[in-house]
Amino acid sequence: MPDLQPGINNGQPVIIVGAGHSGVAVAAGLRTRGWVGGILLLDGEKETPYERPPLSKELLKSGAPDESTVLRKEKFYQDKRIERLAGITAEAIDRQSRTVVLSDGSRRGYDRLVVATGSRARPLTVPGSGLPGVHALRTREDALDLKRALVAGTRVAIIGAGYIGLEVAAAAAARGCKVTVLELQDRVMSRVTSEPVSRFFEQLHEQNGIRFVFGAAVTAIEGQRRAERVVTADGTVHPADVVLAGIGVLPNQEVATEAGLECRDGILVDGEGRTSDSAIYATGDVTRFASPVDGTSQRLECIQNAQAQADRVAAHITGQQPAEPEIPWFWTVQHGVRLQTAGVRHPDDDVIVRGTPAVGKFAVIYLRDGRLAAVDTVAGLADFRPAKKLIAAGALIDPALAADPRIPLTDTIPNDPSLTDADLVSARI
Numbered sequence: 352m353p354d355l356q357p358g359i360n361n362g363q364p365v366i367i368v369g370a371g372h373s374g375v376a377v378a379a380g381l382r383t384r385g386w387v388g389g390i391l392l393l394d395g396e397k398e399t400p401y402e403r404p405p406l407s408k409e410l411l412k413s414g415a416p417d418e419s420t421v422l423r424k425e426k427f428y429q430d431k432r433i434e435r436l437a438g439i440t441a442e443a444i445d446r447q448s449r450t451v452v453l454s455d456g457s458r459r460g461y462d463r464l465v466v467a468t469g470s471r472a473r474p475l476t477v478p479g480s481g482l483p484g485v486h487a488l489r490t491r492e493d494a495l496d497l498k499r500a501l502v503a504g505t506r507v508a509i510i511g512a513g514y515i516g517l518e519v520a521a522a523a524a525a526r527g528c529k530v531t532v533l534e535l536q537d538r539v540m541s542r543v544t545s546e547p548v549s550r551f552f553e554q555l556h557e558q559n560g561i562r563f564v565f566g567a568a569v570t571a572i573e574g575q576r577r578a579e580r581v582v583t584a585d586g587t588v589h590p591a592d593v594v595l596a597g598i599g600v601l602p603n604q605e606v607a608t609e610a611g612l613e614c615r616d617g618i619l620v621d622g623e624g625r626t627s628d629s630a631i632y633a634t635g636d637v638t639r640f641a642s643p644v645d646g647t648s649q650r651l652e653c654i655q656n657a658q659a660q661a662d663r664v665a666a667h668i669t670g671q672q673p674a675e676p677e678i679p680w681f682w683t684v685q686h687g688v689r690l691q692t693a694g695v696r697h698p699d700d701d702v703i704v705r706g707t708p709a710v711g712k713f714a715v716i717y718l719r720d721g722r723l724a725a726v727d728t729v730a731g732l733a734d735f736r737p738a739k740k741l742i743a744a745g746a747l748i749d750p751a752l753a754a755d756p757r758i759p760l761t762d763t764i765p766n767d768p769s770l771t772d773a774d775l776v777s778a779r780i
């Protein structure tokens with residue numbers, strides 16, 4: 352329990368560093384939960400906080416408006432008395448005096464501090480990475496720059512076949528660009544999904560004119576005044592007018608590290624979002640924590656986690672019960688086909704395909720020690736909700752029954768004594 356009551360807070364506000372999905376959700380959650388004290392939201396970006404998922408999807412479409420979907424309208428911040436400082440970053444945290452040093456030189460005291468600084472695109476470091484025409488995608492400004500560059504006929508090289516690289520590949524192909532995806536591994540999305548799903552999406556992209564080069568280690572980007580070609584370790588030259596690096600993200604943890612908070616590829620937090628300093632919380636992409644399902648140390652980069660952790664932080668600050676922990680889930684849309692995932696798959700999980708990928712709609716379930724650990728649904732969500740409940744309940748699954756897509760997932764449980772009737776009923780809802 353926090354040692355301070357809502358509204359008392361020693362006269363100092365809750366300061367939230369970062370106004371992305373998680374920071375804004377903490378601010379909103381504090382007010383919903385009755386926090387009457389001050390809230391100061393330090394927004395490193397200048398515009399009204401906005402959603403990131405559309406930046407690699409809807410916003411890049413031909414004819415789509417350049418406006419971003421805002422997380423909350425400006426009026427919300429005024430009505431809820433959330434002081435938002437746009438374009439101002441936290442430069443340092445003085446834990447002794449509980450103050451934050453801001454980029455405008457001022458200092459602000461806090462009662463509780465929430466670090467919600469998110470992550471940034473992992474920079475490409477090969478020679479030529481700084482040439483004009485080489486893009487990354489994290490902010491709205493990045494997305495608009497990229498959108499302007501994706502002119503029909505342009506040769507686009509995408510480095511990395513993860514979610515963002517593939518979403519941009521789909522958008523670029525739809526805009527009439529000639530797209531090559533260069534991937535170090537031997538299949539797409541290898542970090543997050545299994546081979547059947549990878550192969551399905553590879554074919555989908557190829558049908559839409561996209562070319563893949565696997566096992567491709569990029570060694571340089573070359574060009575006179577701007578990017579003209581990408582070179583890979585085997586000496587192959589891939590002509591390109593536009594290059595997008597989609598090679599993962601790095602947590603923005605520096606301000607926490609310098610303040611002496613425990614960090615290890617992410618700020619370490621407990622189930623309540625508390626860092627190694629009890630007055631400081633962290634939430635969203637920047638955090639690393641133990642999975643409530645199996646204790647694995649993880650850093651999740653998804654909206655669901657950004658919002659769920661924010662709620663837990665707001666609940667803890669106000670001394671209230673958080674919502675039940677939710678199984679993490681993710682989505683991507685490529686060429687109009689939606690892949691939605693619940694749970695976090697491990698590479699050594701047993702893989703069971705439900706349905707026929709060739710018909711364009713199927714699911715893949717992942718069993719760990721016989722229990723449902725994760726599910727991928729492609730172009731259909733029938734298995735998604737029951738799977739989330741069964742994963743949370745740690746349900747044993749009969750692999751033979753599960754391979755038959757006509758059998759509902761909830762009917763593939765072999766007399767699992769660990770599963771209560773309530774688990775089964777809620778899984779069927």
Ligand SMILES: Cc1cc2nc3c(=O)[nH]c(=O)nc-3n(C[C@H](O)[C@H](O)[C@H](O)COP(=O)(O)OP(=O)(O)OC[C@H]3O[C@@H](n4cnc5c(N)ncnc54)[C@H](O)[C@@H]3O)c2cc1C
Pocket residue numbers: 368369370371372373374393394395396403404405406407439440441442467468469470488489490515603606634635636637651652653654655657680681682683
């Ligand atoms: C193009 C794109 C597409 C995506 N698509 C999906 C999707 O389909 N589904 C999904 O689940 N997830 C998706 N994601 C991931 C999702 O957007 C992130 O998980 C989510 O934004 C994390 O929220 P956050 O608040 O932790 O961090 P962010 O949204 O990154 O926000 C952090 C904010 O903190 C600011 N900041 C950093 N340091 C400081 C400082 N010192 N002082 C003040 N401010 C600071 C940053 O500028 C940023 O505005 C996508 C991400 C991108 C980039």
